[in-house]
Amino acid sequence: MEYISPEGLRLDGRRPMEMRQLHAELGVIAKADGSATFEMGNTKVVAAVYGPREVQNRSQQLQEQALVRCEYSMATFSTGERRKRGKGDRRSTEISLVIRQTMESAILTHLLPRSQIDIFVQVLQADGGTRSACINAAALALADAGIPMRDLVASCAAGFLNNTPLLDLNYTEDSGGGPDVTVGVFPKLDKISLLQMDSKLPIDLFEKVLELATEGAKATAEYMRERLSENTRQLVSARGLLRF
Amino acid sequence: MVGLSAAERVYIEDGIAQDLRLDGRGRQHFRSLSIQTGVIPQANGSARVRLAGTDVIASVKAELGSPQPGRPGCGNMFISVECSPTAAPEFEGKGGEDTNLELAKALQRNFLGGASGAGAAIDLTTLIVIEGKVCWELYIDGLVLSSDGNILDALSIAVKAALSNTGIPKVQVMGGLSLEEADFELSDNPEEFSHLDTAQVPVTVTISKVGRYHIVDATAEEESQVSSAVSVAVNSKGLICGLTKSGTAGLDPSILMDMISVGKRVGLKTISSVETDIAAAERTLEAE
Numbered sequence: 001m002e003y004i005s006p007e008g009l010r011l012d013g014r015r016p017m018e019m020r021q022l023h024a025e026l027g028v029i030a031k032a033d034g035s036a037t038f039e040m041g042n043t044k045v046v047a048a049v050y051g052p053r054e055v056q057n058r059s060q061q062l063q064e065q066a067l068v069r070c071e072y073s074m075a076t077f078s079t080g081e082r083r084k085r086g087k088g089d090r091r092s093t094e095i096s097l098v099i100r101q102t103m104e105s106a107i108l109t110h111l112l113p114r115s116q117i118d119i120f121v122q123v124l125q126a127d128g129g130t131r132s133a134c135i136n137a138a139a140l141a142l143a144d145a146g147i148p149m150r151d152l153v154a155s156c157a158a159g160f161l162n163n164t165p166l167l168d169l170n171y172t173e174d175s176g177g178g179p180d181v182t183v184g185v186f187p188k189l190d191k192i193s194l195l196q197m198d199s200k201l202p203i204d205l206f207e208k209v210l211e212l213a214t215e216g217a218k219a220t221a222e223y224m225r226e227r228l229s230e231n232t233r234q235l236v237s238a239r240g241l242l243r244f
Numbered sequence: 245m246v247g248l249s250a251a252e253r254v255y256i257e258d259g260i261a262q263d264l265r266l267d268g269r270g271r272q273h274f275r276s277l278s279i280q281t282g283v284i285p286q287a288n289g290s291a292r293v294r295l296a297g298t299d300v301i302a303s304v305k306a307e308l309g310s311p312q313p314g315r316p317g318c319g320n321m322f323i324s325v326e327c328s329p330t331a332a333p334e335f336e337g338k339g340g341e342d343t344n345l346e347l348a349k350a351l352q353r354n355f356l357g358g359a360s361g362a363g364a365a366i367d368l369t370t371l372i373v374i375e376g377k378v379c380w381e382l383y384i385d386g387l388v389l390s391s392d393g394n395i396l397d398a399l400s401i402a403v404k405a406a407l408s409n410t411g412i413p414k415v416q417v418m419g420g421l422s423l424e425e426a427d428f429e430l431s432d433n434p435e436e437f438s439h440l441d442t443a444q445v446p447v448t449v450t451i452s453k454v455g456r457y458h459i460v461d462a463t464a465e466e467e468s469q470v471s472s473a474v475s476v477a478v479n480s481k482g483l484i485c486g487l488t489k490s491g492t493a494g495l496d497p498s499i500l501m502d503m504i505s506v507g508k509r510v511g512l513k514t515i516s517s518v519e520t521d522i523a524a525a526e527r528t529l530e531a532e
Contacts (some may be wrong), residue, residue, distance in 0.1 A: 076383075
């Protein structure tokens, strides 16, 4: 299948190294300690953070650090075909684990011993890159909850189709059978905390694709930081702390 | 779970007795409501409803299927509800299953009518493509994103708005004289669709009894003090389309009748404001 037109445009009209439109909002769920929505094109997810709070199940309590938990769920209407997904199927368990590990590496867990942090992500619309969108939403929700973190975590995916590296795959491109490299980065520390790839790719090309995905993740991080400082500015002026 | 001290409980109950609730409302007032339609592009119809801190989404997906054997002249409608753990950590894992089922059952009672398909919110005979063979099946899914009490009423309003927003693709039936020969073709033109007749779709109003008085649209704090509640589905003609009593305390029949009549009165007021809001939401959607 042709994923790139002779003019060099992708199926949704983007250039190969172009990301989809990003949109993020903070504090969307009133009762949660922190929450955020994150949109990448047609992919839309909501994340809510509860905690740090008392550990619910005593046997899981950690003396030295905080317990981080995560649950990923997809709404029945999130995909094109309506599908009733049971909770805890293999795919969502794996994604829950990936999000948990990525977030755990960012949170300064040793500052919050004997406490629990719950991260819940809910996919409302799935159009490729739900993994990345979930990580970005979870990072914003953690920041909104005021949980101490080493750095922001931002994630983006890249692929390789029709001999071209492509940034931020949508669902059609994702199902194209090519490799799909998802990375999560700490933008300020300049470190990679998550790396996944399906399918195979020659090593020199992999480097190129990885570099593209990392660049994408850093651009996402910049947007996230912008949204966070805008949100803080709004809070400051809402509380009358700032005099203009 | 809402943890309240004894003083807070007394404050809530006394406030209700004096017709002045925590957020300044009277006993029979709804919180301010916001409706947004067409929020899920991949569904045939969808709506998001916010009642202060309560936030729900309803989506309608239409698929072609076959009518049930007992009622060849009727299409099918299914309702399910899911409480996302984002609303409360208690809904994590299998924790929300009881609540999901309870809410779905209450909505089914109010929207689906009897087993014969009579009395449903949408005239099910309009969903027939070829009698006894092909019909539309409407899958209605509710998702609770955030909860601050009165989830059922918010869901019912979201379902009503999503049904008003629903577009059913046009189907061309090609004439064979007998049932076996009849065939159909789905239109590929996305501009060709029809809307459902949602004039008779009810909304649900839950009347909750706190102490000696009853209130509508209880918040999470108030819900923790409710002894029993009655959910009444009312349509725009003022007819009652479904009833669900919840809560463990028994009710005196005269009080029950009183609660139902309050439900009808508030329901009529709510339904007219909901219909104006839906029309406004549809207009902003078209303007975009």
